[in-house]
Amino acid sequence: MRYGMVIDLKKCIGCNACSIACKQENGTPEAIFFTKTLANEVGRYPYVKRTYTPVLCNHCSEATCMKICPTGATYKRDDGIIMLDQDKCIGCRACYVACPYKNRSYLTKGFLKRGYFGVLNPFEEKKAETMQEKVAAKCSFCYQRVDQGLEPACVVTCITSARIFGNLDDPESEVRKLIRLRNGRQPLAERNTDPSVYYLE
Amino acid sequence: MEIIEGRPSIVGDEFVDGFRFQTQWAWLIAIAFFFGGIGAGLFLVSIFFQFKLGALLGLFMVAFGKGGAHLLYLGHPLRAWRVVLKPGSSWISRGMIATLVFIFFGFLWCAEVIPGFGWLALKEGTFIEGLVISLAVISALILTIYDGLVMSSSPSLPFWNTALLPIFGFTEAFLGGVTLTILLIHFGIAGNLSFNLNILEFIELGLLLLNLMLVLVYLMTMFTSNLTSKVSALLLLKGKYAFYFLGGGIFAGFILTLFLIFYFYYTHQILALVGVALAELLGDFVIRFTFLRVGVYTPLIYR
Secondary structure: OOEEEEEEOOOOOOOOHHHHHHHHHHOOOOOOOOEEEEEEEEEEOOEEEEEEEEEEOOOOOOOHHHHHOOOOOEEEOOOOOEEEOOOOOOOOOHHHHHOOOOOOEEEOOOHHHHOOEOEOOHHHHHHHOOOOOOEEEOOOOOHHHHOOOOOOHHHHHOOOOOEEEEEOOOOOOHHHHHHHHOOOEOOOHHHOOOOOEEEEO | OEEEOOEEEEEOOOOEOOEEEOOOOOHHHHHHHHHHHHHHHHHHHHHHOOOHHHHHHHHHHHHHHHHHHHHHHOOOHHHHHHHHHOOOOOHHHHHHHHHHHHHHHHHHHHHHHOOOOHHHOOOOOOHHHHHHHHHHHHHHHHHHHHHHHHHHOOOOOOOOOOOHHHHHHHHHHHHHHHHHHHHHHHOOOOOOOOOOHHHHHHHHHHHHHHHHHHHHHHHHHHHHHOHHHHHHHHHHHOOOOHHHHHHHHHHHHHHHHHHHHHHHHHHOOHHHHHHHHHHHHHHHHHHHHHHHHOOEEOOOOOO
């Protein structure tokens, strides 16, 4: 079993609903995004087009963040999800630096006390209890939902179904079929990290 | 957004694709790498000349300079003991173990010079002394290349991902060690140490030229390997960090140091020697700092 995600770049309209759904699910503080949609402007006037590339932790098979982590705070579950144990994290930020996709976050001091509007609202208070300051933070493929048989929040909320979640080890799964049929590519494959996120173009 | 060669190059946290700076490892990490390098370098040179006071100074630089900066940087310093748990895959873990081994065995070797620690003096020529020296030297050697190995072990930042970095770290550390040893000898701290000072000064000059050559080779390699490393190299020469790199790293670290070495050779003014040490160490620090800061991530699409 290896969970992975396929993102159809032709379907993504850059609405960032995935970013909002992720924030709602994980209660991340201001300026912390476990997923976001990057815009790219291609070409020269008048032949210009804008494309969008959603990014998130790629849950790499050969995760550099896991290798460089000196404490074992970053670890891989049997289903391929890269997790972070905040109780073991010392805040050295080596994982942040080592991620070739810059998809790690660091929760600086005071981050969990400010809230979006100066003080924490009840929702932020509840979510802040599950996080620590001065440690790294990252997308966990919404493991709490996946363990219940649900899909990650960003996948469920995507209005164009650009994100597809499934088992990469199953040749009959939708994600594997799409990768096969449409030549799915991994981001920065030359870094040899074997990401579990594929892009379709 | 920074513009390089007429193209949008560096982006911040905006939701756009582009080259992004490494923003986390900065001056505290540079201080730790700097003290780790020159401390281990000074220890190695001192152990070669049986100069125990110099070795102790190098040891303190590693323990308090490197260790202190690392601890200050950590989000949770009280959990720092966990760092030793992953030597199988993490160079940070290996570095921490090497640091602890270095501090313990290095201290055993030179502790006798501290008043009250004379009872720790090792008998010369014994197996125990050989073991202590061997472990201290091996761990010190690891410390000289440690920062280069940590930086180059990850493929995320192409400017760091090169085998040249540990080599450069080693020569920088050795140069720092030689420079400080010469300074300590001229200040009379080395006591009645008997060796030819001219040879040490000649080694310093050679190491300085070797380092300059390594920096040039490094930059040439980065210019020709891929676009991301070229962007990093351009940032050193034309961009945000050019003033520091060219002014502190190249001018102070090499040109001014060379000038002062020759000035000292002809005048034998002790002030010139202090200038050599200050300029060389400043250059060493600035190069480590700027190399950390110009680490740039490759964009996903735009290349």
